[in-house]
Amino acid sequence: xxxxxxxxxxxxxxxxxxICASIGSIAVFFYDFVLCLITPPIYIKSLLSQLVxxxxxxxxxxxxxxxxxxxxxxxxIYVGGSxxxxxxxxxxxxxxGITRELGPVIAGLMLAxxxxxxxxxxxxxxxxxxxxxxxxxLSTNPMKxxxxxxxxxxxxxxxxxxxIADIIGIMGGFVVGTKSLGFIEQSYIKNTLDIIELRDxxxxxxxxxxxxxxxxFMGCYHGYKSxxxxxxxxxxTTLAVVSASxxxxxxxxxxxxxxxxN
Amino acid sequence: MDHILKIKNxxxxxxxxxVLNNLSINIERNKSQVIIGxxxxxxxxxxxxxxxxxEPDNGEIYFNELILDKKxxxxxxxxxxxxxxxxxxxxxxxxxxxxxxxxxxxxxxxKTDNLKDIAVDKLxxxxxxxxxxxxYPSELSGGMQKRVALARAxxxxxxxxxxxxxxxGLDPIMADxxxxxxxxxxxxxxxxxxxxxHDMESARKIADKISxxxxxxxxxxxxxxxxxxxxxxxxxxxxxxxxxxxxxxxLND
Ligand SMILES: Nc1ncnc2c1ncn2[C@@H]1O[C@H](COP(=O)(O)OP(=O)(O)O)[C@@H](O)[C@H]1O
Ligand SMILES: [Mg+2]
Numbered sequence: 331x332x333x334x335x336x337x338x339x340x341x342x343x344x345x346x347x348x349i350c351a352s353i354g355s356i357a358v359f360f361y362d363f364v365l366c367l368i369t370p371p372i373y374i375k376s377l378l379s380q381l382v383x384x385x386x387x388x389x390x391x392x393x394x395x396x397x398x399x400x401x402x403x404x405x406x407i408y409v410g411g412s413x414x415x416x417x418x419x420x421x422x423x424x425x426x427g428i429t430r431e432l433g434p435v436i437a438g439l440m441l442a443x444x445x446x447x448x449x450x451x452x453x454x455x456x457x458x459x460x461x462x463x464x465x466x467x468l469s470t471n472p473m474k475x476x477x478x479x480x481x482x483x484x485x486x487x488x489x490x491x492x493x494i495a496d497i498i499g500i501m502g503g504f505v506v507g508t509k510s511l512g513f514i515e516q517s518y519i520k521n522t523l524d525i526i527e528l529r530d531x532x533x534x535x536x537x538x539x540x541x542x543x544x545x546x547f548m549g550c551y552h553g554y555k556s557x558x559x560x561x562x563x564x565x566x567t568t569l570a571v572v573s574a575s576x577x578x579x580x581x582x583x584x585x586x587x588x589x590x591x592n
Numbered sequence: 593m594d595h596i597l598k599i600k601n602x603x604x605x606x607x608x609x610x611v612l613n614n615l616s617i618n619i620e621r622n623k624s625q626v627i628i629g630x631x632x633x634x635x636x637x638x639x640x641x642x643x644x645x646x647e648p649d650n651g652e653i654y655f656n657e658l659i660l661d662k663k664x665x666x667x668x669x670x671x672x673x674x675x676x677x678x679x680x681x682x683x684x685x686x687x688x689x690x691x692x693x694x695x696x697x698x699x700x701x702x703k704t705d706n707l708k709d710i711a712v713d714k715l716x717x718x719x720x721x722x723x724x725x726x727x728y729p730s731e732l733s734g735g736m737q738k739r740v741a742l743a744r745a746x747x748x749x750x751x752x753x754x755x756x757x758x759x760x761g762l763d764p765i766m767a768d769x770x771x772x773x774x775x776x777x778x779x780x781x782x783x784x785x786x787x788x789x790h791d792m793e794s795a796r797k798i799a800d801k802i803s804x805x806x807x808x809x810x811x812x813x814x815x816x817x818x819x820x821x822x823x824x825x826x827x828x829x830x831x832x833x834x835x836x837x838x839x840x841x842x843l844n845d
Contacts, residue, residue, distance in 0.1 A: 455685075463645050464682040468696035468744075469671040 359551050363481065366473040376479035384445050384480070384546070385487030389494065391444060392437050396495035399432050400424055400502025408511050420513065421521035424503035426530060430590070433495045434534045435582055437488060438541030442574040446549035449480055450570035453553025454563040462554070477554070481546040488542030489535040496531065533590040540585065541578050548574040596621040596752060596784050597642070602651035603808075604637055611637050612648070613808030619752075624778055624785040626795045626816070628830065629805030630839070635788035636679075638805070639754055642786075643676060672696070675745030675783070676754040680761075681737040683729040683744070689715075690725040693744045714743040717780060718773060735766045742773065746781050753778065755787040759794045771797045792831050795819075804830065806839065 403424050411417045453476060456462050465472045500522060507513040552570040556562045597619040604612040611634040619625050629635050640646040642653055644665045653660040660670060683692050690711040697710065712722045718739040729737055738758070745753060758774060759767035771794050778785045778798075789795055795802055799816035804827050812824045819831060829837030 459680055460678045460682040461684055463640070463643075464676070464678055464684070466645060467643055467671050467674065467676040469669060470695070 355555070356551060359554070360547075362473055363477055363547070366471060366478050367482075371474065373475055373479055376475065377482055380479045380483035381487060384441075384483045385491060388441060388444055388487070388491060391440050392491050392495050393498050395436050395440055396428070396433065396499040397502040399436055400428055400499035400504075401506040403427055403432065403499075404503040404506040404511065408507075417511075418521070420507055420511065421503070421518045422525040424507070425500055425522045425526050428499035428503070429496050429526060429530045429534045431534075431582075431586075433492050433499055434488075434537040434541060435578065437492050437495045437538065438545065438578045438582075439575055441484070441488060441491075441542070441545045442548075442571055442578060445484060446545050446570040446574040447567050449546060449549030450553035450556075451563055451567045453477075453550055454556035454566045457554060457556045458559055458562060472554075477547075477550040480550055481543060484542035484546035485539050486542070488545070489538040492534055492538040493531075496534065533585075537582060537585055537590075540581055544577045544581065545574050548577065593618075594621045595619060596656060597786075598654040598657075599638075599642070600652045600654070602638070602641060602648050602653070604634070604641060604646065604648045604650075611808055612641070615651070615805075615809055617803055617810050617813070619784060619786060620801065621784055622782065623800040624775075624787070624798055626787045626789060626799035626802045627805055627810075628789060628792065628795050628802060630790060630830070630841070633805045634808055635790075635805055636756055639676075639756055639786070639788055643674070643754070644670070672748055673751045674754065675748065675750035675752075677738070677741055677745045677756065677758055679757045681729070681734075681741040683732075683737055683741055685729055688726050688728050689732075689740050692729070692740060693747055695744065696748050710747065711743075714747050715740075717746065717777060718743045735762060735769070738762070738770055739773070742777060746777055746783075749781060750783055752784045752786060753781065755785065755789075757789050757791070758787060759789065759791045767791070767794060768797075774798050792833075 404420050407420045407423045407427075408417055411419045411423075453462075456476070462472045462476070465475060504515075504518055504522070507518050508515050549570045552566040552573070556566040558565070595618040599615065599617050599619075602612050602615045603610070615638065617627075627635055627638070637646060641648045642660075644660070644662065647662075655670065655673075658664060658668065665671065684695065687695065690708060693711040693714050694707040698707065708725070711725060715721060715724065720736065720739055720743070724732070724736070724740070729740070732740065755774065758770055762770060774785070774787070775798055785798070787795075787798060796816060796819070801813065802816050802819050803810050803813040804824075805811070806826055812822055812827045814822060819827065822828065825838050828834075829839050
């Protein structure tokens with residue numbers, strides 16, 4: 331009977347210890363990463379191929395999601411705006427919403443699905459097939475050869491992808507606004523350009539760089555720590571996508587509330 | 593006696609499970625040492641401790657009388673003096689055969705033609721020719737992958753070659769071919785070889801010396817030819833593959 335009293339506190343204690351352990355292990359992994367980042371060699375060829383894989387190959391996905399997001403934003407704001415007789419606000423809110431918030435967040439989340447998953451599956455497979463051990467026996471630091479190029483490539487790519495997403499998203503709003511909501515093209519463009527300031531775009535790009543780091547770092551971390559064969563590969567992929575998505579949304583809130591409130 | 597590798601009182605546990613338990617063994621230079629033992633007795637863990645892939649809890653490893661730790665492995669570029677054949681070959685999926693073989697010798701400024709010649713030369717040593725240079729690991733059969741991995745392991749002319757279960761998962765004929773190949777390669781490279789295996793046929797074929805691992809310790813070491821009259825009940829049970837005997841199999845492992 332007495333035993334049962336402890337079940338809940340034990341479960342809480344165990345999860346707490348597990349969370350502490352993973353925070354510690356991520357911190358150690360991050361420390362190693364920074365050391366490898368600042369010491370030569372840098373594998374330029376890997377970096378370039380990861381830029382293509384992470385950045386260039388993500389263009390269609392990011393472009394499509396941005397276009398539809400901009401479009402639906404225009405529709406919804408029109409509905410909301412018309413209740414206050416303020417339909418004219420559509421262009422401005424689409425522009426601000428996309429550049430400050432939705433561009434980086436949607437691009438980050440899409441990349442979490444696309445890139446975190448593939449990075450972690452790839453590195454986890456290399457772990458369970460002993461390819462990572464093989465790198466070490468061939469005098470190559472796996473952190474430098476695998477992790478640094480992927481993280482750098484994502485940190486460089488995501489801001490560029492977000493600029494493109496911003497443009498396509500605003501275009502999506504423009505197409506919906508002018509074709510189905512009846513706005514005049516010139517005034518829609520003018521409203522957009524009048525409202526956007528450099529700091530709106532910049533805040534989105536800084537967020538994008540942070541999200542790029544999260545996406546690649548979580549993919550690499552969970553892949554690197556993978557154990558337990560094929561099932562382990564699947565588990566680490568899930569963990570990578572889930573943790574990257576949550577961290578993106580959490581850090582987005584923190585960045586917005588602490589730094590980008592004006 | 594000239595020992596290239598000395599292992600003293602090595603211990604390693606995972607959680608509360610002790611895998612290596614005060615293990616000591618010396619490896620003679622230019623001999624082929626085979627370490628036998630059942631599945632899960634810590635053979636791979638021992639190898640990974642030597643290679644620096646796993647940090648042991650206790651004990652020392654000496655290579656040419658020099659203690660091996662993280663710092664000395666880096667300072668002396670220990671890994672350039674060894675070659676390792678992994679159980680599943682562990683070829684890099686994203687690189688072709690030539691890039692795999694020359695991965696460890698690729699230096700900045702080394703000409704591509706040069707690398708190709710080196711790769712062809714190593715391939716010849718493992719019985720393959722230049723037609724496979726541009727193939728990717730997924731396009732090779734299991735036996736060919738092992739050969740390419742062996743070519744990669746000898747590419748830097750190592751002082752010690754490590755083999756982790758070189759015949760596991762191969763059919764008997766391919767296993768025998770790989771055994772022959774290992775003997776040829778050891779001869780040609782002139783290296784010390786350390787092989788871990790549970791395949792007794794393979795052990796008899798490639799070993800000069802055999803040691804048996806049981807419960808985290810070396811329980812018998814001797815010349816390969818003496819293994820049939822070791823007078824050791826554990827060794828007898830293992831080499832004859834009997835379920836009756838002193839060896840306890842923990843099926844819950
Ligand atoms: N990284 C690890 N973490 C936890 N346990 C491990 C790890 N590596 C090996 N082990 C355990 O150590 C024991 C010995 O494994 P291993 O050396 O691979 O056996 P084998 O002799 O078949 O090569 C096994 O029970 C295995 O579960
Ligand atoms: Mg093993």
